[in-house]
Amino acid sequence: MDQSALDVPLQEAISDPLSAAVTLYVCVTCRAGEASETEPRPGRRLHDALVDAQRRHDMPPSFRIVGVECLSNCDHGCSAALTGPGRWSYIYGDLGEASVDDLLAGASRYAATADGLVPWRERPMIFRKGVIARIPPSSPPV
């Protein structure tokens, strides 16, 4: 894990409507390249591990975790996406249950921004290496 990701406190801004609207979408149908059908699927296991880890934190979460069926990134699953109103959206690939802590830390940093742009050096390594693409806000500020 990227050491810089370890000391990121979860934000307490659940009462802030902007940060509360940040969502970490996790593809729950992803097989992560596994040929055989296993239940639960790797994507579902990643989702559940994220939810469990978020619950273990004492602070109210600054983002929600939502399972979704297919992020169309099947060649690089497991996949997750970060998005929020007025923010750049990011999609990450090649994730697994070992990514849980970094994903939560990175999503917290993302939720603490107004535009979704976390300074490069503050991003967990999986966010630097695993980015599949990013999309500007649907209605950027003028």
Added chain:
Amino acid sequence: MDQSALDVPLQEAISDPLSAAVTLYVCVTCRAGEASETEPRPGRRLHDALVDAQRRHDMPPSFRIVGVECLSNCDHGCSAALTGPGRWSYIYGDLGEASVDDLLAGASRYAATADGLVPWRERPMIFRKGVIARIPPSSPPV
């Protein structure tokens, strides 16, 4: 990835709020795998070709075309992304000037939906084959 291009403001602003609802973002810094520096870059040429083609249409456009610096999809450039409030966002890769007509047709169909989900058979082939990823709306209905 072009690090110098990250975290820069969008190049163009919203004009008409109606047509601003749906945006086709085009990465204008993309080199499309070309080792040598050519000007204008392939991404800029794609952007300009799209704008020119849209202008030739008689009808008012149902979406705007906005150039952006880096969509972090450098391994599959040229790249473009479709997004709009309340809609699923899509990012497409491996595009070129030959993709212009299909991109405009696909973006029009996308703009005609409320949620960004165009029926599979109505999608241009480049939208079926060239999708890199998709991201749910930032604030989906609860």
